[in-house]
Amino acid sequence: MIDKTSPMPLYFQIEEAIKQKIDKGEWESETMIPSEREFAENYEVSRMTVRQAINNLVNDGYLTRRKGKGTFVSAKKIEQKLLGLTSFTEDMKSRGYRPASRLISFQKTTAENRVAKALEIEEDQEIYEIKRVRLANDIPMAFETTYVPVDLLELNESHIKEGSLYSEVENAGFVIDYATQSLEASISREAESEILEITKGAAVLLIKRQTYLTTGRPLEIVHSVYRGDRYKFMIDMKR
Amino acid sequence: MIDKTSPMPLYFQIEEAIKQKIDKGEWESETMIPSEREFAENYEVSRMTVRQAINNLVNDGYLTRRKGKGTFVSAKKIEQKLLGLTSFTEDMKSRGYRPASRLISFQKTTAENRVAKALEIEEDQEIYEIKRVRLANDIPMAFETTYVPVDLLELNESHIKEGSLYSEVENAGFVIDYATQSLEASISREAESEILEITKGAAVLLIKRQTYLTTGRPLEIVHSVYRGDRYKFMIDMKR
DNA sequence: TATGACTAGTTGTCTATACCAGTCAGAAAA
DNA sequence: TTTTCTGACTGGTATAGACAACTAGTCATA
Numbered sequence: 261m262i263d264k265t266s267p268m269p270l271y272f273q274i275e276e277a278i279k280q281k282i283d284k285g286e287w288e289s290e291t292m293i294p295s296e297r298e299f300a301e302n303y304e305v306s307r308m309t310v311r312q313a314i315n316n317l318v319n320d321g322y323l324t325r326r327k328g329k330g331t332f333v334s335a336k337k338i339e340q341k342l343l344g345l346t347s348f349t350e351d352m353k354s355r356g357y358r359p360a361s362r363l364i365s366f367q368k369t370t371a372e373n374r375v376a377k378a379l380e381i382e383e384d385q386e387i388y389e390i391k392r393v394r395l396a397n398d399i400p401m402a403f404e405t406t407y408v409p410v411d412l413l414e415l416n417e418s419h420i421k422e423g424s425l426y427s428e429v430e431n432a433g434f435v436i437d438y439a440t441q442s443l444e445a446s447i448s449r450e451a452e453s454e455i456l457e458i459t460k461g462a463a464v465l466l467i468k469r470q471t472y473l474t475t476g477r478p479l480e481i482v483h484s485v486y487r488g489d490r491y492k493f494m495i496d497m498k499r
Numbered sequence: 500m501i502d503k504t505s506p507m508p509l510y511f512q513i514e515e516a517i518k519q520k521i522d523k524g525e526w527e528s529e530t531m532i533p534s535e536r537e538f539a540e541n542y543e544v545s546r547m548t549v550r551q552a553i554n555n556l557v558n559d560g561y562l563t564r565r566k567g568k569g570t571f572v573s574a575k576k577i578e579q580k581l582l583g584l585t586s587f588t589e590d591m592k593s594r595g596y597r598p599a600s601r602l603i604s605f606q607k608t609t610a611e612n613r614v615a616k617a618l619e620i621e622e623d624q625e626i627y628e629i630k631r632v633r634l635a636n637d638i639p640m641a642f643e644t645t646y647v648p649v650d651l652l653e654l655n656e657s658h659i660k661e662g663s664l665y666s667e668v669e670n671a672g673f674v675i676d677y678a679t680q681s682l683e684a685s686i687s688r689e690a691e692s693e694i695l696e697i698t699k700g701a702a703v704l705l706i707k708r709q710t711y712l713t714t715g716r717p718l719e720i721v722h723s724v725y726r727g728d729r730y731k732f733m734i735d736m737k738r
Numbered sequence: 739t740a741t742g743a744c745t746a747g748t749t750g751t752c753t754a755t756a757c758c759a760g761t762c763a764g765a766a767a768a
Numbered sequence: 769t770t771t772t773c774t775g776a777c778t779g780g781t782a783t784a785g786a787c788a789a790c791t792a793g794t795c796a797t798a
Binding site: 295296297311325326327328329330331 | 747748749750
Binding site: 534535536550553564565566567568569570 | 777778779780
């Protein structure tokens, strides 16, 4: 359970143990977890050490303390949504739509100047180019082009069709650190108009995203064209 | 300095004292603050109490700890920028433009249905309506309409022209808690076209923001129309 | 039937102390 | 002169214990 000889701090081990119970669903939302003194006794550590573990989880939004009552599992982890790092799929689900995507093309190619620069690779290095139409309730919402360096990830069409790109990233042991995103309004060009089933010259929202791994290396750049008449980008900002 | 008889927790008092020095600019970015042991001695409290104060400030992004070296004032309120809660002025400055704004109209009026609902007030309650053109290097960038309930804040034209609305909010003792924002692409209507010096039918970015105070009450709703050809909305997302 | 006092249980605050683990500069050794 | 070591600093982890503040139930009393 808790290994006192481990080089990992005790509070960290306790933290992980609690997090696991929450993630596994063993302790559901609003469940009251054992009291600090109970933890201390069970794990044979001091109450302050337990408090440090719990404090961290409170700061991360996993737990909520109520003076005089106890410590409870928080309602949800909304943080990710707040920070906007959601995939199209999650985004649409949270709005109550049925998301889907249609693969237009998937190929290996070489990076041209701008793409290479953004991905921080050499100009002729191999990259995957993935073109998809994103649908919500079977209505085309966006046309999305993704570029990923080949040397980072082994991909094939079934990866894209079935799982999400991000689960492949995780499988490869990479962790996404942050992303920068830009949004601008524009007018649809011919190429998109057909796919998105809108008239040429209609309003579209261009979203460009660049995702970075914890290693500091760019994972992908994504260029999306959203229908202006159907899509609104929502952000919640704290503080 | 620190009042041991006060009902306010000692760590909280220390927290405020440190925050004040940072806000006043007495301790600038990258300044090393006194060590935990020094604080403990000066304030005549235990080191653990000092740690609690510092921990909170680290969590809030004010301070950064470096083992073996010390505790330092964080680079700047990057966090605010990350979370996107920046004003037009700050936004433009950070991009190297010279921001300005031209007041188009400022008047008291009564809230119509939708505005009232958004501001959580009665339908005929008084509100300020502020219309402004936002400029960057003297080029019109956005046309912005702001609604604020009169009963929340006493405003006059000079407030708007000189200071920012947010400094008035602070003066009144209010603290902004969070905001929700939506972005969508659209086509400019006649009314905006003239003011923004673009042709009718050009791409524009509509940004709607609703700001909430820590009291839970909505402070304002802001409706902005940005020129699609000149403005890009940027977000950085962590985690 | 209410009301208030008590009690056991919770988290919140705080102390005093100990040792561990990086960092860095200056003293000692090569 | 250069290298190595040591000591004094930093924050990081952990203990044991005390009392305060708050919650909710119990029980005696008006």
